[in-house]
Amino acid sequence: MAPLYALGCEGSANKLGIGVVSHDPATNKTRILSNVRHTFNSPPGTGFLPKDTAAHHRAHFVSVAREALKTAGLTSPKDLSCICYTRGPGMGAPLTSTAIGARTLALLWGLDMVGVNHCVGHIEMGRVITGADNPVVLYVSGGNTQVIAYAEQRYRIFGETLDIAVGNCIDRFARTLNIPNDPFPGYNVEQLAKKAFFEEDGVTKREPVLLDLPYAVKGMDCSFSGILGAADLLAAQMRKQDALLASGGTLKEGEERITPQDLCFTLQETVYAMLVEITERAMAHVGSKQVLVVGGVGCNERLQAMMGLMARDRGGSVYATDERFCIDNGIMIGLAGLLAWETGFRTPFEDSTCTQRFRTDDVHISWRSD
Template sequence: MVFVMGFEGSANKISVGIVDEKGVIYANPRRTFITPPGEGFKPNETAEHHKGKILEVQTPKEGHIGVSISKGPGMGACLQVVAIVVRTLSQLWKVPIIPVNHCIGHIEMGRIVKKAKNPVVLYVSGGNTQVISYADKRYRIFGETIDNAVGNVLDRIARDLKLSNDPSPGYNIEQMAKQGKSMISLPYSVKGMDVSFAGLQSAVKKICKEQKHSVADICYSVQETIFAMLVEITERAMAHVDTNEVLIVGGVGCNVRLQEMMQNMCENRNAQVFGMDDRYCIDNGAMIAWAGCLLFQYSIPNGIPLHEATITQRYRTDSVHKLSKFFNVIVFFHLKSIGNKHYHKKK
């Protein structure tokens, strides 16, 4: 039996997960660095948080034959904390290190959870906004943001609105948007298959200073505009690759309104959308462990040399290739409870 322990710490969450070759999750605790309203999280402060919390999310090592690391993309200081821990454990336990692209960890976790076969993937998180599809032994990016990622935009807007960061800025925008009644005209910028959010972000900042609109109406308008842009480029990608499946992954992907808008589009195309909740969309160690488990079985059974276990802040999804078996494995997903109460809590 193959067991892999995965370490995730690319942004403000630190998590360690254990997964076996059948996709059974044995542990997946997570801790989140939360800052006061109106403030973002700085790399050095977040890294210090991860240093103090990584031992809290440690799990028993018995029976594990590999440790996988979120190599990137992400915040350098945070990734470095995890890399040091993984290199140390690899030497102490005499087990191989398996590097995982953070984005592909999200995608492969989504595919196994929802059993999607050949979907167009909308990957939306704090640091990434991409429309992706698999072709010729690698995931291809059909469209992406040309400036800021959607999660980062929502975070900054939440700061302008002085919304709480607990449990996350995007979640609190989503809740406020449910009370919105009036649509405010905001820049809608789709350029071919790419999107731009800089103009919208600047417009919202100006609106916040004018104080002519309610916070609820601003949140409602922001969501409707941004998500409409994302649905548009996703539908275009579906037509291009001729698929009837959409998989939404990444932290922003658990937004219910985004899933509803995508569902409406898919119904018109006789297609199916696969959306997930915060257990799987939000960064977690299990997704790194699962991707690492697949890599261990089908690509790098001996892991990588210790000196190569480094980080890459800008590790693009389409730079990982020649792993056709890795990307075409679909098995059933199970959650095995072993008293891990942290897994079901919003952290």
């Protein structure tokens, strides 16, 4: 049997990603032929609104799709088996804009459509890139935070956020500090956190200051909204200190000066420690020694390091990818969709809709039988 090809279209948030992926059922080999992405960025201190993000996706869909097909080197769109798109979860307007683009291509070229769960796409791409066999999955992004393990053709959720996602917590705190959104706010928060280990000259080392923030682990679940609120209060206190010092005043005796670097360091250490705790508990429950970190926040080097220390203490290992694959992209949607298509799954055109709420454990993982 010859390799099969799929075009994947992802647009659940501010990144429009389109790519071509191939899978050979005979050898179970996967090849990435193209992975094109275009990001909508808003000014520092602001977030991205659904209507503006949707307009961005509509404006760039055709050019990104053309580049993906050209880079893949396909002689004809007819070489594709199916068009895959993100059905959810995500932001409603961007999801809809991308789905309309995918539906147009499928109708134009006479191809099947496959609606894909965004999280399942992350997991399948992570498994292929890292070679992780049957890991506990930590899925962390701007819109989702879940601890997952596979059982009986479902990705079962063992723990999750009770309010906002960890990525949303970090992104919103970046707005509080007026940190730029380019290339993405979480990355810039991470770079500031690294500077907490140095004095202002960037050379002289120091002990980073760990400020007091809530630690909100509730069984297997986490809560991040209270942490964000407390971090915002510390940021307000920092601004008062800066104003006092700028006017020639001095801090109270024994009062530590708060810096953006220490704030970012503290936020990362707190929320990532929470994620490591619930992931370790899930590993103990299912008897796994592998951890796979997926989603945009999974690019964070500090999270990977903390998870790696925990995994090694348990005699295990951690698997993660770089920004090409952990940040939202089209090939992860193409891969998960193609695997489903091979087992006979199709999304009828009249059902090629989107939903902002699409549970990871709602998906029948028909291509896995282990």
